Amino acid sequence: NAGVTQTPKFQVLKTGQSMTLQCAQDMNHEYMSWYRQDPGMGLRLIHYSVGAGITDQGEVPNGYNVSRSTTEDFPLRLLSAAPSQTSVYFCASTPSTPGGITEAFFGQGTRLTVV
């Protein structure tokens, strides 16, 4: 029972490079989200998805793209990495229930450094 799997765990990029952070969940959850965590800032929402083919922006979307072609996968693309994108990135999935939003399940994070 893997839950939410993020790869890679660590990554160093040079300014201007692009890359994709992978996120996969095996719980058949409709909702998936990407957050970044910076010291003293808590978690901030980058993008989220309410189902395959549907995505929307969160609080800090600039410099990131997402797509959701399947229920299981929700990759996050950095188009042209900048030092300001140095952060820890978390992917989460949440089941949709008639009673409203319940708990989110988080991956273990990707620690990204842009030099």
Next chain:
Amino acid sequence: SQQGEEDPQALSIQEGENATMNCSYKTSINNLQWYRQNSGRGLVHLILIRSNEREKHSGRLRVTLDTSKKSSSLLITASRAADTASYFCATPIYNQGGKLIFGQGTELSVKP
């Protein structure tokens, strides 16, 4: 902007003492959730309290919710060194599927 504000930002106690963390939020909510994060790891869900509940217990955890004051508290009783972690409150945004707004967190250190 952050929905939740937490205080204290850091808390250091001895094993066996109780730890209380507070969270305030800005908008109407359906529920409020508390998460724990061990250093360098992902977040783990601890407890959820719905807007029509005032208090909820789970093991050594007690959560209260005051919707009139838009605030919640998390109490950990008889703390252990293993409780050392960061604790976050989070509120889902109504009808925006899975979208959680997090507070900045309280860093708890429990000394043996």
